[in-house]
Amino acid sequence: MKTLIAVSALIASGLISFCAQATDIPKDKAMDIVRNGEQASIMGAPGNFVGNARIDPLFAARAPSAVSAGAVTFQPGARSVWHTHPKGQMLVVTAGTGWVQQAGGEKVVIKPGDVIWTPPGVKHWHGATATTGMTHIAIQEVVDGKNVEWMEPVSEAQYEASR
């Protein structure tokens, strides 16, 4: 009975994980699998996106790692507002056709398999084209609890500008 209580206390304290596999591997040394379907989709907040942008979370940062990632699906016409990332960002396009632009630069078409690096602090936006949806994986690092600084919306004139 004492043993049972002791084991229960260890489970409650999180020192032993029975989630992934029934072993005595301590939680901080256990591989962890989040299954497809376990993370709810999130609609992009209206202050951060224009139009319909759905975020499918992949993973939050797990210490000591600072990396987080998610897949974002933009319906035609949807795009982020202007923004920056403190440690930059990598986008990997997985479907559709989209646009990306940095402040002072031209609007550029992006397609599946393209990988886009935005350096730290560089003001930019990304999204679908006016007529096609687009999905990308976004990978970035957290600095002081933040991985993005949201700014003003992309104007219709900016969004619709010819290349």
Place this chain on the structure above:
Amino acid sequence: MKTLIAVSALIASGLISFCAQATDIPKDKAMDIVRNGEQASIMGAPGNFVGNARIDPLFAARAPSAVSAGAVTFQPGARSVWHTHPKGQMLVVTAGTGWVQQAGGEKVVIKPGDVIWTPPGVKHWHGATATTGMTHIAIQEVVDGKNVEWMEPVSEAQYEASR
């Protein structure tokens, strides 16, 4: 003429990039797009993988970011050797069905959309099942120039063990 030489010198020094867009945005502040098809596939080294494992590079770490990523496609029966990552690793399965296992734990089936976290220093392997191919994206951080420590092969007995 002097101006031309000066500009040429700046281009040669990499301080001005004309690759992504014809603007005067300095290279370290310019978004950079690597197009689908520009990065050659790499066959996984025989010392690091058993069987046919193809690595499609996504991106190397770009300072100040320490994150790198690639997609790995394992033919049936192919798998990594046992290994660890200094700052852990996230896998996102994108196709097929595979297996993953940590030392002291059970072999676990992984499928598309599953996200697998391996903590820093945890000895593990991943690969296809004996009968099915599997592709995952692997995301990890570089520490002191290394993002992986390769170890001994997974034995046939370990690989074929029932769950």
